[in-house]
Amino acid sequence: MKKIFSPFGRINRQTFMILGVVQALVALVLWHFASNGLIPRPLKVADAFIKLITSKNLLDNVLVSFVLTIKAMAISIIITLFFSYLSVIPFFKNIALFLVKCRYLTLTGLIFIFTLLTQDGSQLKLSLLIFGIVPFFVTSFLAVIVTTDNQQFEICKTLGYSNWETLYEVIIVGKADQVLEIIRQNFAITWLMITLVEGLSMSEGGVGTMLIKFNKYNDLTNVLALQLVIFVIGLFFDFILGNLKYWLFPYTKLQIQR
Amino acid sequence: MTAYTKAETLLKVEDISLSYGEKKILRDVNFEIRNITRPDVRQGQVISLIGRSGIGKTQLFKILAGLKEPTSGKVSLDNGNAIKAGDMGVVFQNYYLFEWRTVYKSLELAAKKNPELKDSGIKTAINRYAEDFNLTEHLSKYPQQLSGGQRQRASIIQQLLNGSEFILLDEPFSGLDVLVLDKVKELLLKISLTDERKTLIIVSHDIVTTVAVSDTVFVLGLEGNKPGATIKKEIDLCERGLAWQKDIHKEPAFIKTIEEIKSYL
Numbered sequence A: 001m002k003k004i005f006s007p008f009g010r011i012n013r014q015t016f017m018i019l020g021v022v023q024a025l026v027a028l029v030l031w032h033f034a035s036n037g038l039i040p041r042p043l044k045v046a047d048a049f050i051k052l053i054t055s056k057n058l059l060d061n062v063l064v065s066f067v068l069t070i071k072a073m074a075i076s077i078i079i080t081l082f083f084s085y086l087s088v089i090p091f092f093k094n095i096a097l098f099l100v101k102c103r104y105l106t107l108t109g110l111i112f113i114f115t116l117l118t119q120d121g122s123q124l125k126l127s128l129l130i131f132g133i134v135p136f137f138v139t140s141f142l143a144v145i146v147t148t149d150n151q152q153f154e155i156c157k158t159l160g161y162s163n164w165e166t167l168y169e170v171i172i173v174g175k176a177d178q179v180l181e182i183i184r185q186n187f188a189i190t191w192l193m194i195t196l197v198e199g200l201s202m203s204e205g206g207v208g209t210m211l212i213k214f215n216k217y218n219d220l221t222n223v224l225a226l227q228l229v230i231f232v233i234g235l236f237f238d239f240i241l242g243n244l245k246y247w248l249f250p251y252t253k254l255q256i257q258r
Numbered sequence B: 001m002t003a004y005t006k007a008e009t010l011l012k013v014e015d016i017s018l019s020y021g022e023k024k025i026l027r028d029v030n031f032e033i034r035n036i037t038r039p040d041v042r043q044g045q046v047i048s049l050i051g052r053s054g055i056g057k058t059q060l061f062k063i064l065a066g067l068k069e070p071t072s073g074k075v076s077l078d079n080g081n082a083i084k085a086g087d088m089g090v091v092f093q094n095y096y097l098f099e100w101r102t103v104y105k106s107l108e109l110a111a112k113k114n115p116e117l118k119d120s121g122i123k124t125a126i127n128r129y130a131e132d133f134n135l136t137e138h139l140s141k142y143p144q145q146l147s148g149g150q151r152q153r154a155s156i157i158q159q160l161l162n163g164s165e166f167i168l169l170d171e172p173f174s175g176l177d178v179l180v181l182d183k184v185k186e187l188l189l190k191i192s193l194t195d196e197r198k199t200l201i202i203v204s205h206d207i208v209t210t211v212a213v214s215d216t217v218f219v220l221g222l223e224g225n226k227p228g229a230t231i232k233k234e235i236d237l238c239e240r241g242l243a244w245q246k247d248i249h250k251e252p253a254f255i256k257t258i259e260e261i262k263s264y265l
Ligand SMILES: Nc1ncnc2c1ncn2[C@@H]1O[C@H](COP(=O)(O)OP(=O)(O)OP(=O)(O)O)[C@@H](O)[C@H]1O
Pocket: B020, B025, B051, B052, B053, B054, B055, B056, B057, B058, B059, B060, B205
């Protein structure tokens, strides 16, 4: 019992799980008794959640958001890798650094420009998403490149590698596992933005559209249920990407065991 | 006394100095490494560079490896060309390897850079070295799965496959237990026997172990009040009859030499 509250205390897996379940239950009970009619009670949300996930409507919308997310992430990662890899070349360094600073441009202010530049709603959504994601991806990846141990470069030099070969070995191959990690970590941001951009062009649906509709009719129960769905999908993705990393790059698991 | 002659110069270090801002680390470092030939024995050279902690050994090491530009002076090979990164094999203090490659793959990448090894030869060479260095069963592992000694051997093989005549080793004896230490000594000897011109340069502060395997010792230290370390003493162990012998460290002459080196530190 004491261990649970001591810094760096070690508890076994089972205790940890039990602890988690108990904490979740306490939170639910608190929620139940704290809600005063305005905020729907947990059981009601659970009920709505079940209804929601068994409806075809949800599946369709999730699929729409999902495809859009994947598309945006795929294009973003290509753009990110392109500029990040090239950032080691002085000529391209400024572009990469500028992309990083683009995090401070808010999307909302750019919607109109993007509307003018794009042909239709789906293009608008996609380009906004990409524009939103890329700076975060580039930021994370540049941080990875910057922290490269100088010895990695030195060993390449002593083996007689040219600068291009070094770039390939140390940055492209050596950091491949990090690319996946960045996708995983930034998936949350993408998932967050998707609800934002889907509100802009409602015709194609998506979870963001659903969320806005529920909100409009003050259907708080369904809003919370849908939030739960979004949350679960996010966790699922996190899990899949995490395992994909261990499978593709077995050495990353070894580092953790150390 | 063993017969030997000193033939051509293999490496020439001229007037090397290194400063960081106002602080002089190295000054007027001059020395030459010559090919030592012995009748009927094909044997390379083992040079040791000894000095106190913080004196500038690693800095000099990096200059010799072509990884660092000295403030002035130059290091040249016997063809007169200035040294550049890639001319020398380097085994770093922490036995650095590509963490994302298996040992085999790392060795293969190094071997591919060796013009003397062709495709079919690479595999044979890797397996032969792995056999020699007790690493066969670890070839498919990642560096993270190796012990310190295994990493060291992997990184030595990597440089051997790369094929440079010179191999620089930074503190190859630190952190090894006595048995492994003997193994590493044996191994260095084995390497020096692979080629007449093969030259090992060992940078270390473990005087006894290093001197026991060397034929020439350079002591790096400060002279009087002058700033910056320089070569204070060159000791030719061949001349003293202290090179190429197995149980050398029991001999009185060896013990005396160690005392002498200590006095220069
Ligand atoms: N980038 C740097 N800027 C300023 N001074 C430096 C720098 N790098 C090294 N030095 C100084 O150079 C000196 C020599 O360092 P070096 O690492 O060569 O020592 P060393 O002889 O290898 O010591 P050890 O045996 O402890 O490894 C040290 O006093 C160190 O503080």
